[in-house]
Amino acid sequence: MAKDNKNINKKPKFSPYWVYGLVIAAFLGIQFLSGGFGGSSAKQINPSDFFGFMEQGDVARLDIINNREARVFLTKEALSKEIHKKAKPNNIIPSVTAQPNYSFEFGELEIFQNEVNNINKNNPNVDVPVSFKTEENLFGNLLFSLLPFILIIGVWIFIMRRMSGGAGGGAGGQIFNIGKSKAKLFDEKTDVKTSFKDVAGLEGAKEEVQEIVDFLKNPEKYTSLGGKIPKGALLVGQPGTGKTLLAKAVAGEAKVPFFSLSGSDFVEMFVGVGASRVRDLFKQAKEKSPAIIFIDEIDAIGRARGKSNFSGSNDERENTLNQLLTEMDGFGTNTNVIVLAATNRADVLDKALMRAGRFDRQIFVDLPDVRERKEIFEVHLRPIKQSEKLDVDFLAKQTPGFSGADIANVCNEAALIAARNGKKAVGKQDFLDAVDRIVGGLEKKNKIITKEEKKAIAYHEAGHATVSWMLEHAAPLVKVTIVPRGQSLGAAWYLPEERLIVRPEQMLDEMCAALGGRAAEKVIFNKISTGALSDLEKVTKQARAMVTIYGLSDKVGNLTYYDSSGQSEYGFTKPYSEQTAELIDKEISDIIEEQYQRAVNLLEQHKDKLTELAEVLLEKEVIFKDNLEVIFGKRPFEKKELSEPKPEEKTETEPEVEIEKED
Numbered sequence: 001m002a003k004d005n006k007n008i009n010k011k012p013k014f015s016p017y018w019v020y021g022l023v024i025a026a027f028l029g030i031q032f033l034s035g036g037f038g039g040s041s042a043k044q045i046n047p048s049d050f051f052g053f054m055e056q057g058d059v060a061r062l063d064i065i066n067n068r069e070a071r072v073f074l075t076k077e078a079l080s081k082e083i084h085k086k087a088k089p090n091n092i093i094p095s096v097t098a099q100p101n102y103s104f105e106f107g108e109l110e111i112f113q114n115e116v117n118n119i120n121k122n123n124p125n126v127d128v129p130v131s132f133k134t135e136e137n138l139f140g141n142l143l144f145s146l147l148p149f150i151l152i153i154g155v156w157i158f159i160m161r162r163m164s165g166g167a168g169g170g171a172g173g174q175i176f177n178i179g180k181s182k183a184k185l186f187d188e189k190t191d192v193k194t195s196f197k198d199v200a201g202l203e204g205a206k207e208e209v210q211e212i213v214d215f216l217k218n219p220e221k222y223t224s225l226g227g228k229i230p231k232g233a234l235l236v237g238q239p240g241t242g243k244t245l246l247a248k249a250v251a252g253e254a255k256v257p258f259f260s261l262s263g264s265d266f267v268e269m270f271v272g273v274g275a276s277r278v279r280d281l282f283k284q285a286k287e288k289s290p291a292i293i294f295i296d297e298i299d300a301i302g303r304a305r306g307k308s309n310f311s312g313s314n315d316e317r318e319n320t321l322n323q324l325l326t327e328m329d330g331f332g333t334n335t336n337v338i339v340l341a342a343t344n345r346a347d348v349l350d351k352a353l354m355r356a357g358r359f360d361r362q363i364f365v366d367l368p369d370v371r372e373r374k375e376i377f378e379v380h381l382r383p384i385k386q387s388e389k390l391d392v393d394f395l396a397k398q399t400p401g402f403s404g405a406d407i408a409n410v411c412n413e414a415a416l417i418a419a420r421n422g423k424k425a426v427g428k429q430d431f432l433d434a435v436d437r438i439v440g441g442l443e444k445k446n447k448i449i450t451k452e453e454k455k456a457i458a459y460h461e462a463g464h465a466t467v468s469w470m471l472e473h474a475a476p477l478v479k480v481t482i483v484p485r486g487q488s489l490g491a492a493w494y495l496p497e498e499r500l501i502v503r504p505e506q507m508l509d510e511m512c513a514a515l516g517g518r519a520a521e522k523v524i525f526n527k528i529s530t531g532a533l534s535d536l537e538k539v540t541k542q543a544r545a546m547v548t549i550y551g552l553s554d555k556v557g558n559l560t561y562y563d564s565s566g567q568s569e570y571g572f573t574k575p576y577s578e579q580t581a582e583l584i585d586k587e588i589s590d591i592i593e594e595q596y597q598r599a600v601n602l603l604e605q606h607k608d609k610l611t612e613l614a615e616v617l618l619e620k621e622v623i624f625k626d627n628l629e630v631i632f633g634k635r636p637f638e639k640k641e642l643s644e645p646k647p648e649e650k651t652e653t654e655p656e657v658e659i660e661k662e663d
Contacts, residue, residue: 233359293337
């Protein structure tokens with residue numbers, strides 16, 4: 001039965017080209033049967049040959065067609081002559097009219113007619129009747145008169161079919177479907193294979209969206225108690241944390257129609273298109289309800305209204321947002337459609353979009369902690385051919401602040417590095433090289449550096465290592481290199497603790513360690529250079545944050561000028577007076593200079609060890625924690641144990657890499 005169904009489905013489909021072929025065939029048939037091509041079967045001769053045949057008495061009749069063509073009909077006796085054997089008509093298609101034996105075109109009609117009359121008079125045995133005929137191809141003339149109109153209509157139909165998506169344009173892709181939604185409908189049975197098992201980490205976020213999926217599968221479980229299915233859920237988090245992956249898992253688990261599109265798909269150069277596409281999207285979703293709509297990067301249309309609007313009141317983006325607000329919670333709202341959205345800029349979204357009744361839930365997708373990074377590594381290590389059993393805990397600890405996308409990139413980069421080196425499997429060192437490659441950039445061992453510059457870089461990096469080793473709260477060192485990498489001439493890798501709260505002494509120790517490079521140049525060479533650009537940038541940001549954001553300055557006090565709503569970025573005035581600005585600038589400068597002097601004093605005390613470390617670095621180019629323990633001994637500060645983090649207090653610290661750049 002299955003084979004029979006396949007054969008039934010393979011029946012030829014009707015094509016408009018069949019009609020075109022039939023019209024052409026009918027035209028050719030009419031031409032042949034009407035004798036329109038009759039002259040083509042007669043043998044072509046010259047007028048002089050005709051006059052010779054006429055004088056011999058071989059011509060029975062002469063027809064002059066349209067005063068320009070002569071058609072010659074021979075007598076029966078002439079057809080038996082050897083010279084006229086090739087003059088017999090040989091028609092493939094039979095004709096109802098007699099066919100001429102010869103045909104030719106002449107010049108001036110009057111001269112040709114006089115010559116024929118003279119032969120008739122001078123030869124008593126010759127009497128060739130001459131008849132004049134006018135032939136018209138009515139069908140051909142009609143066709144040629146209508147041809148321009150047919151071409152215009154054909155071109156118009158072709159363009160209209162292309163515009164309406166009939167020639168493979170797809171819905172929403174052409175001019176007549178420009179108001180249609182561009183959302184892609186995923187079939188839950190075939191298109192989406194991702195499930196919650198494929199999403200590592202994100203336990204809190206998964207629990208939230210799993211409940212939404214449960215709403216759609218078993219609505220009676222909640223509606224029987226008087227509850228309502230939420231209208232929407234907003235996934236908020238930094239780039240690469242897995243917001244879109246979570247939405248894919250929802251599509252795979254919900255077993256309901258899933259519409260997916262980006263916020264920019266609503267934007268078009270034509271007025272009113274965005275709102276029309278929103279209406280069409282929700283219309284399609286309601287027809288297939290219960291359904292889920294996923295809008296990725298919703299900040300493209302959901303930005304707060306009235307901000308940075310220089311195009312007038314009739315802003316297309318605002319019209320699109322207004323229509324979205326109405327569809328999500330308006331008079332004609334259907335509660336069987338749930339809207340999922342993702343963004344990493346929740347602070348710029350409109351308040352009306354964020355209120356309860358539209359996006360009832362805001363799900364925060366944080367950067368993964370150590371335990372979650374381990375789970376993510378286990379997922380991405382499955383397809384990789386490993387040379388030995390990797391310590392996943394070690395890899396998770398070596399990647400603080402990495403997002404899920406970063407970890408996937410580490411695994412892929414490690415496989416590429418192993419393949420580049422001709423290995424048959426990926427090892428532990430390949431993963432460490434991949435982390436270095438992603439954080440610091442590609443090594444540039446062929447970069448031209450003078451001996452003096454290399455020595456300055458070595459002491460600079462040794463200064464970072466020495467100061468951080470002597471400070472209690474500075475991040476523990478992993479390795480130091482003077483091999484150029486990316487835009488840096490040298491780099492120091494640290495492994496910071498994943499703190500939930502940061503105290504002033506911890507920030508000051510980190511600032512002091514960052515200034516250790518410039519301090520080492522001052523202590524050894526009594527000169528400074530431009531190599532501390534990234535150090536100064538980092539330290540200045542930290543000091544400014546201490547004074548203006550975290551309220552850690554005694555002189556400024558317990559004040560913060562940080563605006564979490566993001567509205568201050570559109571303002572043109574400072575939230576403090578000029579006197580306060582001077583105080584802030586002086587306080588920032590004092591904090592930085594104090595830590596710089598502290599680093600100088602530390603290096604003055606351990607100048608011999610600094611020099612020894614720099615010499616080892618010049619010799620080996622890359623040194624690790626073990627080399628520092630040989631010179632300085634064990635680090636006297638023990639790592640304090642951290643308590644389990646609370647979800648609402650959880651923050652992440654970015655991986656700190658000291659990278660020196662030359663201006």
